[in-house]
């Protein structure tokens with residue numbers, strides 16, 4: 001019954017993504033990532049429409065990308081500023097690129113789009129295999145908050161404007177650490193459905209996956225401006241490093 005795969009989310013949202021998630025000023029993210037890349041090339045997992053990759057490349061970092069959604073990459077390709085960014089169409093669970101990177105990064109909770117623990121473990125190993133010695137793997141993720149769910153479900157309003165409304169209906173499976181959502185856009189033209197699935201994990205589980213892949217936790221911040229990570233943090237930026 002689950003015909004959801006690595007390209008489903010991106011193919012669904014590609015034409016609305018930049019409007020829905022303008023993302024604010026990317027400067028703090030770009031500043032931190034370019035420092036972590038040092039002098040080497042970077043790889044973005046789930047590069048999407050280039051929200052981060054384009055300004056990072058403009059800051060002087062050589063950026064490659066991988067994404068499973070041809071529709072998202074077509075949006076990236078429509079932007080002149082992305083012309084120098086090579087993108088591989090594929091699943092970032094497991095891939096084989098000829099380059100080795102000083103930085104691999106995955107932002108905006110995109111790591112959680114891998115729906116099985118085994119796939120997430122495999123991704124860490126694949127990333128470790130593509131890092132240069134002393135290279136870094138950086139993840140930006142939310143901290144799970146199970147208080148969002150009421151008896152395994154959640155209904156939330158994302159936007160109300162002159163065109164209509166956008167809402168999200170979600171079911172939570174605490175055994176799989178999985179969420180299955182439909183974002184629904186309701187306008188005078190009718191309803192459009194955008195499927196979204198994820199497997200969340202806590203920072204401690206990420207740390208174990210990193211250890212399995214031979215990576216060491218170097219830093220964990222509560223945000224891109226190096227805010228301390230505390231019990232109140234709702235997001236984290238975790239930096240893992242491959243030994244030299």
Ligand SMILES: C[S@@+](CC[C@H](N)C(=O)[O-])C[C@H]1O[C@@H](n2cnc3c(N)ncnc32)[C@H](O)[C@@H]1O
Pocket residue numbers: 006007009010011045046047048049050051052066067068069072090091092093107108110113114
């Ligand atoms: C939430 S968007 C983030 C895009 C971009 N990184 C940003 O921050 O705006 C997630 C992206 O990851 C891609 N994606 C999701 N799962 C993937 C997978 N298993 N392999 C490759 N790409 C994937 C989607 O197609 C989409 O472009």
